[in-house]
Amino acid sequence: MELNKSNESHKQRDSIYYKTLRVNCKLKQEWIVSDYPFDRQRIDIYIEDYNHDISQIVFIPDTIASKIDKSLKINGWDIKDFSIKTTDHTYETNYGDPMLDINDHSTYSRAVIGFTLERDGYGLFFKLFIGLFIAVLISLLTFFVNPMDLDPRFGLSVGAIFAAIASQYVITSTLPQNSGLTLVDILHDIAYVTIFITIMISTISLYFMKNSRENISRKIDRYSFFTVTLLYLTFTLYFIIKSV
Numbered sequence: 001m002e003l004n005k006s007n008e009s010h011k012q013r014d015s016i017y018y019k020t021l022r023v024n025c026k027l028k029q030e031w032i033v034s035d036y037p038f039d040r041q042r043i044d045i046y047i048e049d050y051n052h053d054i055s056q057i058v059f060i061p062d063t064i065a066s067k068i069d070k071s072l073k074i075n076g077w078d079i080k081d082f083s084i085k086t087t088d089h090t091y092e093t094n095y096g097d098p099m100l101d102i103n104d105h106s107t108y109s110r111a112v113i114g115f116t117l118e119r120d121g122y123g124l125f126f127k128l129f130i131g132l133f134i135a136v137l138i139s140l141l142t143f144f145v146n147p148m149d150l151d152p153r154f155g156l157s158v159g160a161i162f163a164a165i166a167s168q169y170v171i172t173s174t175l176p177q178n179s180g181l182t183l184v185d186i187l188h189d190i191a192y193v194t195i196f197i198t199i200m201i202s203t204i205s206l207y208f209m210k211n212s213r214e215n216i217s218r219k220i221d222r223y224s225f226f227t228v229t230l231l232y233l234t235f236t237l238y239f240i241i242k243s244v
Helices: 122-144 150-172 183-210 214-243
Strands: 002-013 016-026 040-048 077-091 106-119
Touching: 122 150, 122 183, 122 214, 150 183, 183 214
Parallel strands: none
Antiparallel strands: 002 016, 040 106, 077 106
16 A cells, blocks of 8 residues: 655644545456446455554544545545444454463554445446447347358358357456456356357257258247247346446
């Protein structure tokens, strides 16, 4: 963390002492990107006086006059839910001091300044996933190709898989390391399963076509197109709406 203080001033009015200063700092926080690009990041800043415990200093928040500057803009984000509150925080340790009892804990007054950053993700979502959606659409269109035309029937679906893999690689490379399952992972997994199903159905349709059962092959393709498309849209929209 980088911290710079400036413009410090001290004033006394009767028995009240005022101290003001400007603080510039850079803070690091682990981003939760499970709903990216519709993610919301909660930022909480904790302020304590490490030299004086609660018996010497107690923070009282000025909730009326404390606000975020209206001119502050963060490109691609909306700032919401600003709040400031105080709480008591106890450190359950005697800091290794042999002169103190093992249960001699210290409590400090803590100010908590918080706000939420909400990403404006609709435009970003379209730019990120348009390639993936086109890859799935190409795979679904293979149901209109004769199963005997092996190159376009199977080649388009195989190409769609590689396009989906490339899409996931590009998007995840821009995100911080995350061990959980994100919206990006879910949408790509749905695409992989959908493309695999189109290849599997194409194999079944080809089997009936080669055995001179063209009517069954055409029915399989026709019904599969509508069924697979409906299932893909249902699952995709469900997880998108859930994240939004």
